[in-house]
Amino acid sequence: MxxxxxxxxxxxxxxxxxxxxxxxxxxxxxxxxxxxxxxxxxxxxxxxxxxxxxxxxxxxxxxxxxxxxxxxxxxxxxxxxxxxxxxxxxxxxxxxxxxSLGVNLFFELNKKLAKMMSTVEGYDVAMEEIHHTEKLDAPSGTAITLAEGIIEISDKKSWKLDTGDHNTICITSKRIDKVPGTHTVTYSSKVDDIEITHTAHNRxxxxxxxxxxxxxxxxxxxxxxxxxxxxx
Structure with missing residues (x-):
């Protein structure tokens, strides 16, 4: 080819x-x-x-x-x-x-978890993404895809960068030298947190x-x- x-x-x-x-x-x-x-x-x-x-x-x-x-x-x-x-x-x-093949499996895991969490009261969802300092856009496209997957299933209406409320998913973006990409989705309640994370080791x-x-x-x-x- x-x-x-x-x-x-x-x-x-x-x-x-x-x-x-x-x-x-x-x-x-x-x-x-x-x-x-x-x-x-x-x-x-x-x-x-x-x-x-x-x-x-x-x-x-x-x-x-x-x-x-x-x-x-x-x-x-x-x-x-x-x-x-x-x-x-x-x-x-x-x-x-x-x-990434692993990230695309992570996308599907994210949707399955969102569906499970939609039936449980008391949890709110937020997201963090970390990338290298050369990345030009924030939040990452991967974080947006994850957020859209949650919005599709939950009562969340949108996502926002570095802020959120009951209707929105807060996405925090960090830029750290030489980090290929880390994405964490966190469901938090008063009694515990549930997290899923994908960490890329290289490109x-x-x-x-x-x-x-x-x-x-x-x-x-x-x-x-x-x-x-x-x-x-």
Whole structure:
């Protein structure tokens, strides 16, 4: 499989290493300041760029009829526009806030716990996410996905950064050097706390999941997520 890497920072380099180990070829590397490039030579593009570049990168892929895997967060105000363009171009698209196989299992565990907690009185839910200091968006896309999973099931109406009330989930974001990503969901009552935590040890899990998603997307048309890739 010939892969275009849209975004060649630390994640892009990790994806490159894993893709080559799995027998793929990197045919294009686009750095964050590159806006003019030919993606048509690739069988699939993997976008781990920056929020300001993501929409342009994804659009270029749809226009070139190249399937695209996007793991960039912070651009989702334009998500529906990209979905519409994908449909218009009969394209292939996977977006996930986190491609780690473990995190996607964690997403499902989070929903199951939220369903269980919705039947019990006296608990309130909050969330903490910790990432490296180079991460540009806060809260993380993973934290937002976790919050949306809880909102879907509970009486919570929304999430807010660093504040909350009965109707909202408070998400606390911390930026600490060299932390790949830690997410904790806590249900607190007057008598006890219940917590679930996912801790990433390095970027390899995210990169492996993105390459697996790219392999899975070959020959398919439409808009998918990691639940489709993993059959969850």
């Amino acid at each position: 010939k892969i275009a890497l849209l975004g060649y920072g630390k994640m892009g380099k990790t994806i490159e290493k894993i893709a080559i180990e799995r027998g793929h070829i990197i045919v294009l590397k686009v750095d964050k300041d590159d806006t003019s490039y030919d993606v048509s030579q690739a069988d699939v593009a993997i976008d781990f760029s920056i929020p300001a570049a993501a929409v342009n990168n994804i659009t270029n892929c749809f226009n070139a009829n190249v399937p695209v895997i996007s793991g960039t967060t912070g651009w989702l105000d334009h998500y529906e526009t990209m979905v519409d363009l994908c449909k218009e171009k009969n394209g292939s698209f996977i977006y996930s806030s986190n491609y 390899s899990g995210f990169a492996l999941g993105a390459v697996i998603a790219a392999e899975w997307l070959q020959g398919k048309k439409g808009i998918f997520g990691m639940k489709d890739v993993l059959g969850l």
